[in-house]
Amino acid sequence: MKFLILSDSHSWQGELKPIIDRHKEEVDYMIHCGDSELRGTDAVLKEMIVVRGNCDYGEDFPEEVLEQLGPVKLYVTHGHLYNVKMTATNLTYRAEEVGAELVCFGHSHIATAFAENGIVYINPGSIRLPFRPARTQTYVICEVDEANIRVTFHTIDGDEYPELSEQFERVVKG
16 A cells, blocks of 8 residues: 655645645545645645644644555644654654554644654655755655565655655554
8 A cells, every 4th residue: 555645735736736746646644634725625636634733724624644555554744733843752642542554744844754662763854844854845756565564765756765765564453
């Protein structure tokens, strides 16, 4: 199973669409972790799982999404409600509480992937206003198979960013 994961595009449509078009045939699900600053009716978000970020106004998107997608229990939130700019602790508590295997979040504009207690956390960074690393605009392709979760970071132009990419052993619970 493959996921395209984006976040913090901050009203960019022209830059978001080529990324979606580049990968939509190879992925099973597309996720936007908030701060799209677009309406839920916007065509570019039509096929995406989208959550509300702190810069998204109105009721177009939920604060969080928890879904069983095939064998993967996915949790998506923007992160501002869990203070992710300061610590991942609150988010890890929530992920454990809901029994997630894969957690996608944004807000900090810092591209990262890590595992804790058998849960993989992915912040794809920002395609518009990246903070780190080196202000590189990034997104993620995540591939989950029976044994591993591979997180491959890409630049906005589609080039792989191997310095950030990670592979985690899959810990299937229950």
